[in-house]
Amino acid sequence: STGSVVTTPQQYDVEYLTPVTIGTPGQNLEIDIDTGSSDFWVFSSETPKSQVDGQTCYNPNKSSTAKKLEGATWEIEYGDGSSSSGDVYLDKVKMGGVNFSSQAVEVASKVSAEFTADTNNDGLMGLAFGSINQVRPQKQTTFFENLQSSLDKPLFTADLKSGAPGHFNFGYIDKNAYTGSITYTPVNSTQGFWMWTSPGYTIGASGKFKSSPIEGIADTGTTLLLLPSSVVKAYYKNVSGASYQSSNGGYVFPCDATLPSFYVSVGDDARIKIPGKYMSYAPVDSQGQNCFGGLQTDDGIGFSIFGDVFLKAAFVVFDAGKERLGLAAK
């Protein structure tokens, strides 16, 4: 089997939302497909009304195919301090024409304020590895892991775009979705992530390649590109008026500054170009005077995060069959 589903960026490309159908009859939710985590959790009939602000809630009691996974609970906390927790049902899940009949759906009986405030986002579907799933006492496998053996090819692809709908595809590679060739690089999944190492980077079209291995994860659930502070400092040296502002929690610069492009090397002889305009995330003030950088440091994380700022510049193949990541220009 193969599948394809549209994914739509929210304002400033902060996240991408994808339609997912759960249960019988189908309940349609808008979900953040997240290759940086491994839990599929949703706003639900068990989420206190005070913590719901417009989100669509999955109600297992209204699904004839829902079965409670007795004794199973989950809780998850993300690096920004946001969190959610609850219990678990098994139900039919459909996305982009592919479906799995007994997917673990983690229903939220509690969500933190960040998720309540994210009014269009009805939940997250983690597509990292099941080894870091947070359901206890027994970890659950991801939607992709459940589908893998029935897919034409054991892979999925992400084609995120800046300010326009893109696609997640399952089981096949759409040759029309990229230019040139796909460069593959090994994935180390021992920490449960799509973790890979870039050999280095180049700042600006006429910049010199800097050989500097960067180990990080391909993470559609993180908005920004989070790299070592040495790399980040070197980049913002080229942006007039840029400075680290602890009050804003990162590098900020005048919104009219000229931003150099940033090239991330892949394998021996390929690189992904991130256009300068992707390197500005959003205004930090209502006048739109100063802007928050799309590139920030990975301090305190333990690895870098190749988030949406990077991923939307590429066509990305998440190849579980060969434990590798494919990257191509588009």
Ligand SMILES: O=C(CNCCc1c[nH]c2ccccc12)Nc1scc(-c2ccccc2)c1C(=O)NCc1ccccc1
């Ligand atoms: O969790 C994910 C992917 N799902 C995010 C879902 C999500 C988390 N708030 C959300 C809010 C809305 C929608 C989705 C999400 N990736 C990883 S791996 C390591 C870290 C980490 C660990 C320690 C410290 C920092 C990061 C994160 C992380 O917290 N990223 C989010 C972030 C990263 C930096 C700043 C803010 C958030």
